[in-house]
Amino acid sequence: MLRNYLKTALRTLWKHKLFSFINVFGLASGMLVCLLAMIDIKGAFDYDSFHPNRDRTYRILTDVTDKTNDEQGFATTPLPLAQDLARNYPFVETVTRVVRIYGEVTANRKQLPVVCSAVDSGFFDIFGFKLAAGQAAIAPKTVVLTQQTAERFFGTANPVGKVMDHSEFGPLTISGVFTKHPARTHLNFDMVVSTTTLSTPAWQRALTDWKQYAQGYTYIRLKAGIPIETLEASLPGLASRVTKGIRFAAEKGYTFRSQALTKLSPSREDLMHSTYEPTIGKLEAELGVGLLTLLLAAFNYINLTLARSLSRAREVGIRKVAGALRWQLMGQFMAESVILSVLGLGLAYGMLQLVKPMPFVQQWLIGDVQWENNGTLWMVFVAFSVVTGLLAGLLPARVLSGFQPAQVLRSQTGLNVFRGITLRKSLIVAQFSISLLAMISLLAMARQQHFMATTDYGFKRDGLLTIPLNGFPPARLSADISQLAGVERVSATVALFGDHGGNGQMVYRQKAGGDSSATDVFAADANLIATTGLTLLAGQNLPVSVSDSASRLVLINEEAVRAFKLGEPKAAVGQTLWLNDSTDVQVAGVVKDFQSTTLVWKIHPLILRYQPNDFRYLTVKVTGGNPEAVKADIARIWKRLNPYEPFAGQWYDDFLYNRHSHTDDLNFMGLLLGLAVSIACLGLLGMVTYTTALRIKEVGVRKVMGANVGQVVWLLSWDFMRLLLIAGAIALPLGYLASSFFLMTFAHHITVGIGLLSGCFGTMLLLGGLTIGWRTYRTALTNPVTSLRNE
Template sequence: MLRNYLKTALRNLWKHKLFSFINVFGLASGMLVCLLAMIDIKGAFDYDSFHPHTDRTYRILTDVTDKANDERAFATTPLPLADDLSRNYPFVEATTRVIRQYGEATANRKQLQVIASAVDPGFFTVFGFRLAAGQAATAPGTVVLTRQTAERFFGTANPVGKVLEHTGLGPLTITGVFAKPPTKTHLNFDMVVSMATLSTPDWQRKRADWTQYSQGYTYVLLKPNTPTETLEASLPALASRVTTGIRFATEKGYTFRTQALARISPSREDLMYATYEPTAGKLEAELGVGLLTLLLAAFNYINLTLARSLSRAREVGIRKVAGAMRWQLMGQFMAESVILSVLGLGLAYGMLQLVKPMPFVQQWLIGDSQWETNSTLWTVFVVFSVVTGLLAGLLPARVLSGFQPAQVLRSQTGLKAFRGVTLRKSLIVAQFSISLLAMIALLAMARQQQFMATADYGFQREGLLTIPLNGMPPARLSAQISQLAGVDRVAATVALFGDHGGNWQKVYRQKAKSDSSITDVFAADANLIPTAGLTLVAGQNMPQSASDTASNQVLINEEAVRTFKLGEPKAAVGQTLWLSDSTEVQIAGVVKDFQFTTMVWKIRPLILRYQPGDFRYLTVKVAGGNPESVKADIARIWKRLNPYEPFAGQWYDDFLYNRHSHTDDLSFMGLLLGLAMSIACLGLLGMVTYTTALRTKEVGVRKVMGASVGQVVWLLSWDFLRLLLIAGTIAMPLGYLASSFFLMTFAYHITVGVGLLGLCFGTMLLLGGLTISWRTYRTALTNPVNSLRNE
């Protein structure tokens, strides 16, 4: 019987090729997104699976209660906790702390941003990071690099034994190189430094301070056969013991709890100072998008199958008269649906191979996941496709198999739904509503990113060339560039405007008071003001001198004047502020507000200070002429001074555009939108094709009676165009609300107006109208003689 089902199903699918193609393509499009989501979900659960003792390794979390009785969970703990657990609890086999350190490292004439993790010797026991070369870093001033970091600094050369200079940790001797881990890990780092390296008095104090619970992460390896409850039960008493007598500033206290290493990824709760594991919300959103796209395809299958209900109803009637049972008819229809779904899975795999190289897919979805050779995952794929086919075919199978032979063999009763609106039309409206909603949201995102890439940030961006120094002394390079014809000025800065800013820190109005505000202290020289076209509203520029005293003369922006309540800009000149390191600085001038970070944040307080040790970029102002020629001359100077490092200069316009446009992300989201719109249009095409086929004789009669081609096209099209109008009425308000909520996350953003909504609605009408008119026009051109010949 099953063989007969399959044979009959294949014949039916081959007989109706257009409908079969529409269904296979639609199901494949939905499955493509679902496959990407399932691969990413599998990768999320594979995090840290390569460690040797995942069943008895735990991270300690800190639950902090403030004086308003609000609780917050921290992924971090006080630094003394690891030593206390090792010393006082015999069921603990090993502990380790991980302290993240951000900064720059210099080696082999290269200066790069790196993420360092300071760890205890137990790190190499608790975790399973294997060494490809050398040995673990346990002595003071030693470091182990990841393979990628070693290649960034040294290429293919062996780095073991060489010295790397870190801005915050000093000189570090490389003792080893990690092998690439088999799976991803929540412990994302570029290098691992021995904890003994942190030996300054400040670090010694932090390592004994129980009040600071945000300094580092604590991991515990229990002895074999030790139940989790043993560790969990000991933590409340431990927290009570170590906090007795402590007077917190803003907290009532804290407690500890465990988190199994295998449960860290995906993250199921919002933790302060979380690590790099994916969140459950991200995975749920991905799967939701995939299932929504698949739902559109399932709508198509239901829609087209019910559209063919008249012809299939006669088939059902004849089969029932011949003695077929209802469950046998349902089996036949379900077999067709499953075959379509399996064919869709094959096409989805082919489409996956095409989108796999896309940067967005590699970075955010499948990445390094080993999925193509995973038999379990392929079993899930196949089962998923079969279940999809069964669910998609269930409703049509029940409806079609329920027809009564006497009714369907003597009449042509259509399938009715609630209040005279057919189910088929409702599904078309749902498809185009979802597609239009996605189109509005995507266009709003694209326009916001275009706005951020091209907006007026308040500083000059044309004719500016940015050069990352990568460890080269700025004075030497600046002196030679300044002598070139076509170069107007050269400024040195710590970072580039329009990015993340410089160095956020607390700045105080008075040294002895708590009137602080988070302020960006941005290292720059006096050339920055004329180079970037900034405006001084009061006072004067910072000194040109390279002496140490020059760093005490600073510029602030107007927002800093308001934040520190310094009165008018003129009154602020000459007043003083205190930096977080207790340095007193004097205000030399006030700069007009400009956007020195991204458009996500409002303009914040800013201090421009001369700090030559922090300079990381040169900004060159090119005066007219041939800017590309000047850039080539600068590249030659760079090559002469630093032959081992490629020249990475780019125009400021290009930097801001690349920083904010996110074309890779938009390309992938555009692909999803294209799939959704294609599914909707193909479903509409199938419906129009079938409906016009039923009305061929009507068209012939009308043409014989004198109807024009245009009148026939309008007659056949109006019912479907009305569905598109209904979809627009539903989707445009929802799209406006969704886009507005998204744009509210930006301090400066575009507005969703009539133009944007009208463009999306017009595009949907154009695509839907072309789909409808193409088929109805062909039907309207049919010769009446051919359609009426058999009457």
């Protein structure tokens, strides 16, 4: 019997090729997104699976209670916690701290941003990061690189023993190189250094400061046989002991709790300063998008199957007269649906191979996940495909198998959902509503990225050429470039505006404490103000100097004046700020607020300080009518002074555009939108095609009675166009709300206006109208003699 079901199903699908193609393509599109989500979900549960003794390894979390008794969990802990646990609690076998630090590293004539982690010696015992060469970073000023980082700087050469220059730590000796991680890990880093490298006064204070709980992560491994309840029972008392006598500014206090390494990914709670493990919400959202796309395809199947209900009802009537039972008819229809779904799985795998190389897919979904040779995962894929086919075919099978011959003769095959609106029409509305909602959201995201790439950041960027120094001394290069015709000014900085900023640290109003604020300390020279067109509101510029003697005089922005309660800009001039308990600086002037970082963040307190050892970029102000010729001259100077390193200068506008446009992400999301719109339009095309075929004799009669082509097209199209209008009425307010919530995550963002909404709605009407008009126009051109020949 099953063989007969399959043969009959294949013949029926081959007979109706257009409808079969629409259904297979739609199901494949939905399954593509679902497969990506399922692969990512598998990867989420594979996180940190290669570490030894995972069942005895825990991360310590900090639960902070504020003045209003609200509690917030932090993935971080105070830095002295690890040593206290190791010293005072004998059931702890090994501990380590992990302190995440951002910065730039210069090595082998290359200057690149890196993510660095400072770790204790126990890191190499607790975690299973294996070394491909060299030894662990235990001594001060030593570093271990990942393989990817070693290749970025040194290619295939052995880097062990070579020296790298870190923007904060200075020279670091490479002691080893990690092997590639066998699975994903929540500890994402480019290199690790020993915590003994953190020797500055600021770091020494942080390493013993129980008040600061947001600077690093603490991991422990319990001794064998020790239950987790022993650790949990000890943590409340430990927190009470170390916080006794501490006066917090905005908190009542904090407590500690443990989190098993085996339960760390996917993250089941929203922790502040979380690491790189995926969250349950992210996985649910991915799977939700996939199921939503698949639901659109299932709507197509239900729609088209029910649209052909009259002809299938006659088939049902004949089979029932011949003695077929209802469950046998349902089996046939379900077999058709399952075959379509399995064919969709095959097409989805082919589509997956096409999108797999996309950067977004590799970075955020399936990169480093071993899935193609995983038999269990493929069994899940096939089972998912079969279940999808069964669920998609269940409703049509029940409806079609329930027809009675008398109903067929009276053509009573309508299916009312509510108030006379048919199920088929409801599904079309749902499809286009979802597609329009996705279109509005994607366009809002694209416009926000364009806004971040092109908006006014508060400094002049026209005619500015940025040059990464890659470790090359800036003085000689700056002097030679300044001699060129068309070069007005050259400035040296630690970073570029509109990116991550300089060196973020806590700055204090008084040496003994008092008012403090997280501040961006940005290394720059005296030419920065004139080069970038910043406005000096009070005081004077940084002094021109070639030594560190001028580093005590700094510029601050208006936000820093407010943060440190210095009054008016003029009153702030001459005031003293403390970078740590041994370094004080004096405010020489105040500059007007501008956006020194990405627009995701609000304007932060900023200190501009002369620190020539930290300079990583030159910014050249080019004037005249031929800036590209000036750029070529600068490239020749670079080649003469630094012949082994390629010139990487780019215009500031290009840097900001490349930094914020996120073209790869938008391309992938555009692909998803294209799939959703294609599914909806193909489903609409199938519906219009079948509906017009049923009304072909009506069209012939109307044409004989004098109706012209335009009248016939309008007659056939209006019912479908009305559905698009209803979809717009549903999706426009939902799209506005969804886009507004997304944009609220940016400190500076666009507004969702009538132009964006009407543009998306007009696009949907155009696509839907073309789909409807093309099919109805062809029907309207039919010769009435042909359509009325047989009755």
